[in-house]
Amino acid sequence: MSSIDRSAVEAAIKGYKDPYLKEDLFAIEAIKSLDIQGDVVKLEVELGYPAAGVAGALKQIVGLAIEDVDGVERAEVNVSWKILPHQAQRNLQSIKSVKNIIAVASGKGGVGKSTTAVNLALALQKEGAKVGVLDADIYGPSQGMMLGVADGARPEVQDGQFFIPIRAHGMQVMSMAFLVTEKTPMVWRGPMVSGALLQLLTQSLWEDLDYLVVDMPPGTGDIQLTLAQKVPVTGAVIVTTPQDIALLDCKKGIEMFRKVDIPVLGVVENMSMHICSNCGHHEPLFGAGGGERVSEEYDTELLGQLPLHMTIREQTDSGSPTVAAEPDSEVGLIYRDIARKLGAILSQRAKNQAQMFPEIIIKSD
Incomplete structure (x- = not known):
């Protein structure tokens, strides 16, 4: 019989508060x-969101307590995570082998x-999830260049109709840029663009993804609404800058997603502070506090604030974005914190039970 008081152990564990779910x-x-x-004492902790960046601290703090x-x-404390599928808007049918779809959108370009x-x-x-990227910006696809995919790279085709996503930095990626040349103008009307995107999404053989990040076209027009109504989106992230005109469009983006029953998981404020590459001086060129005000007004989360820094542009243009090039840099750690916060928020949403259990078919022979 153990002499250790179990209730005392449980009380010690309860002393640790999850930094994202509080x-x-x-x-x-x-x-x-x-x-x-x-x-x-042996403790197995299983979080509902990818948390490689904080797992070590959790293990040490709880272990010492x-x-x-x-x-x-x-x-002996072991920390792992299991990412479950969560409900999409209006119970749209899930995409095979994709647990959660996250739309990254903005009310305006730039x-x-x-x-x-x-x-x-x-x-x-980096935090431990299996991730794919879908470039939904049919008119101006850029994810291929950003991820360093070679010009002219084409996805393999299986059974004459399914695309096998291209691998880049360990992720599965699909983009219209992989199907046309960079000099081919997409002179298409809205329905054609929507159809092309749905084909890219549903006719790609995604492989066991925890998250599919969709880079949406900018704006809130017909194309965005059509996609939002047909693609089973688990949640959306709105990107803005502190500039007043950008914040107006940010609000329109939030309203658009609410009208189609897609939860807005949070706001990311870009270019919140300019950092001089010579002296390191910080200056809010586009204003300050805009993202926080919008988040409070619409009762959503300010996921993070990114600086305006030359290295972010240089690394992305070179095909090795900041998180890939310098995951432990100041900017890289901000992105990783945003990822954990986003995953934690999503983990608290209603589960998609249909994806969690195998389909049962009863046949009468």
């Missing part, structure tokens, strides 16, 4: 098992939406 590990149902064997309990000689999308995808991967 509750203890029992409250967020992250305790997979708790065993007391003699003077050794348990070892402070009377009678405990050693604590706010760094595509840069945010590619770095968010890479950050989710």
Whole structure:
């Protein structure tokens, strides 16, 4: 019989609050098992979001707290995560082998939406998730260049109708840029663009993705509404800058997603602070606090604020975005923090039970 008080061990564990969900590990149902064997406590923690960047700290903090309990000689804490599928708007049918679709959008162009999308995808991967990227900007696809995909690269085709996504930085990527040349203008009307995107999404053989990050076209027009109504989106991220005109369009983007029942998971504020590449001086060229004000007004989350820095542009243009080139840099860590925060918010949403259990078919022979 162990002399260790189990309730004291549980109290020690409850002393740790998840930094993103602001509750203890029992409250967020992250305790997979708790065993007391003699003077050794074994704890299995399973989070609902990718958390490679904080798993070590969690393990150390909780382990030390348990070892402070009377009678405990050693604590063995293991931290893992399991990403579940969550409900899309209006219960649209899920895409095969894709658990969650995250749309990255903006009310206007030029706010760094595509840069945010590619770095968010890479950050989710760095945190331990299986990630894909769909470049939905049919008129101006850029993800191929940003991820360093060679010019002229084409996806393999299976069974004459399914695309096999191209691999870049360990992620699965599909884009209209892989099907046409860079000199081919997409002179298409809205329905043709929507049809092309739906084909890219549904006729690509995605392989066991936790998240598919969709780089949406800028704006809030017919194309965006059509896509939002037909693509099973789990949640949206809105990208803006602190500039007043950008914030007006940011609000329109939030309203658009709300009208089609897609939850806005949060706002990312780009170019929040200019950092001089020579002296390091910080200056809010486009204003300050805009993203925070919009988040409060629409009761959503300010996921993060990114600086206006030359290296972000240089690294993305070279095909090696910041999170891939310098994952532990100041900017890289901000993106990874955004990824964890986004994953944590999503983990609290209603589950898609249809994807969690195999389909049962009853036949009468």
